[in-house]
Amino acid sequence: MKLTTAQIQTIDEYLQRSGVTYWDVRVELLDHFIEAVEAKLTTTTLSFDEALMEVTIAFGNDIQERHLINSDRTEVIFSGIFSNNKGFKEVEEEKRKQNRKQYLKLLVKQVKENFTRLQFYADYICFALMVYITFQYYTKLGFVAVGIWLTVDIFRTLMVVGKYQKFTRDSLRGEMSSKVISVFLGITINMFGFIFAARGLEAKQLFWVMLSIILFYPVIKASLSIHKKIFNEYKKYKEIVSV
Secondary structure, three states: OOOOHHHHHHHHHHHHHOOOOOHHHHHHHHHHHHHHHHHHHHHOOOOHHHHHHHHHHHOOOOEEEEEEEOOOOOOEEEEEEEEOOHHHHHHHHHHHHHHHHHHHHHHHHHHHHHOOOHHHHHHHHHHHHHHHHHHHHOOHHHHHHHHHHHHHHHHHHHHHHOOOHHHHHOOHHHHHHHHHHHHHHHHHHHHHHHHHHOOOOOHHHHHHHHHHHHHHHHHHHHHHHHHHHHHHHHHHHHHHHOO
8 A cells, every 4th residue: 555645754754753863774774664664554454553563663763752731731742752762863873974985986986987088187287287387386366266176166065955954954965975075175175275374395205285275175075976866866865755
């Protein structure tokens, strides 16, 4: 028995009330819940609410009823059914551990994918030339050009995802991609600052710093691409759970 859109929304809201704050964790749980609840509705005489509770317990949670007292303190009002979140927290922590390992693989895969695109080669060559000119002649114009180049790349991504603040704040992978972008971008900018603050470096030292910045560029580009892919997954999730 297929669940209705309203029932799917109910499950998603229930998971949020039960403390599953990260939407990408919720997406995976939502898939499991939909499949399990549909199976129970097909093979048993349980109602939707009863099936939902059984699936919740199967994830290692305990069910709790919550009540509120009215303003006159004369009546106790039932406010809803929640899980104690124990099982969900275990799932979330496991996903957090997996995310750290999987993101590196995803980053390597995206870097390789970028190197199959002609547009990326054109961008990369232009970036490398700007870095070389900047370091070779210590030109402030070159430094500004590189800064603008990186800013435009990041701005393109922020223009797409910026209006959805919860996308990054409430996503394990969104948080990770944001941190990676910030770290590599920060290292790149600091290297430029170091070069301009310490003129007269030996040619060998200058070469290694310059090479490092050029090598960081594919990682920054890959991180931005991953960020946009995660955002597209977020949009699909919102389409599923929104009216």
